[in-house]
Amino acid sequence: MFLTCEACAGREDRGVSCRWCMETNQCLPSKYMCHPWRTVLHEVNCPAKILPTTYNDTFNRLEVAHYIHAANRVSVSVPVGGPMSCLMQMSGNIEVIHELLVPTSVDQKSIGIVIGVNHDYRHIFIAFRSTNNMRQLLVQWLIFGMGWMEDFPLGGQMTAVFVRNYKDILNFGFDKAVEDAVGRFPSYSFLMTGHSLGGAMTTVFSLHVALRYPAKQVRLYAWSGPRSGDETFVKMLKEHVFEQYRIVRDGDFVPDFPLRISQTLPAAHHNTFEIYYPKHMTTDNYRICDQAETESCLKGSWWKTMFSHIFMFDMNFFNSQFMDYCE
Structure with missing residues (x-):
């Protein structure tokens, strides 16, 4: 027994x-x-006996949000200095080290990444851009609907679009860019973030970075991302990523995909810890969920709206390829 x-x-x-x-x-x-x-x-969905106490709503709202805005400005149509225009909204000592605009093979579009440092918090931040055009969106949803999974190089299986993006980003020189940042600031930890597509890709790369730099703490703040990897991947995240948070708003439909219609069929699985906000996302009105997949948090919310995905923390995270400077 x-x-x-x-x-x-x-x-x-x-x-x-x-x-x-x-x-x-x-x-x-x-x-x-x-x-x-x-x-x-599945073991990865067992209720946590102890909930984390390190989640900081103010830090997420006033710091991480600007990293995401900066990543959303890494695009062919955004003027030079677009990401820094977002980071200048912060009062801290911030520096952008690399902007990577990576061509993606699965949809023939791109994904943007910004790598920088926050000297006040002594961390290297890596933020991934969300979907910014209709073709990219349609390809993702087609793959979600097909339930297309592929072997993930680090272990387990993963939704195919994220495996392909992972390989494209590595081939573009992601590791070299991160090594440059680590070489310049060897004592700094990592903070990984992104919204929507960026939320999924930062989850994927948090494991990659954690395995490459096992002596460094990797903190994950993934916003409104779809499911990415299977239970094996989620278990590896738990073992290697120092701190992980998955921030969602009530009514957001994107984290419901790819659909997980049965616990017995092979499918992508969410990671912990879900930080679940009611629809207005006022300060500190969140709940830390004790399971990665639970109907008592976002998964059990039956009404869905695009606005819950786009508007978070009283800010607009709608991303378009025609974005300009942060104002």
Whole structure:
């Protein structure tokens, strides 16, 4: 008999697939013995016994948001200095080291990345741009709808568009750019962030960076991203990324994709910790969810709207290829 969720969920016992029931705190052999919303089939979705205490709403709202705005200005149509115009909205000592505009093979478009440093917080920030054109959006949703997964080079499987983007970004020289930043500021930690597509790609690359620099702390602030990798990938994130937060707003439909219609079918899986905000996102009105996938947070919100994806923290994160300077 398995006495904990971690020991029970997903284990095989005499040919029976075990699942943990959160209603009774028991390991059960059948899905019919517990409410499906209260059943855990995978270890990565076991409720956390201790919730993190390091999440900082003010830091996320006043610092991380500007990193995301800066990444959204890495585009062929944005004037030189576009990313820095966003970072100048902050009062800290900020420096941009690299802007990478990476051609993407899967949609024949691009993804933007900004690498910089915040000397006040002593971290190297790496921010990924969100989708900024209709073709890129349609290709992503087509792949989501197909349920197309591919082997991820670091382990497990992942939604194909993110695997292809990962390889394109590495081939473009991402590692060399990060090495340059680390060489200049060897004592600084990492902060990874992005919104929407950027939220998924920063989740992917947080593991990449953590594995390349195991002595450094990697903090992940992923906003409104879709699911990226499977349970193996999520488990690796938990093992190697120092701190991870997934920030979502009530009513946002993008994190529901690619669809996860069953716990038993191969599919992408969210990572912890979900920081769930009600629709108005006023200061400190958030909830830290104890499961990566749970109907008691965003997954259980039945009404969906594009505005919940675009407007966060009273700021507009709609991204267009015709963006200009931050004002």
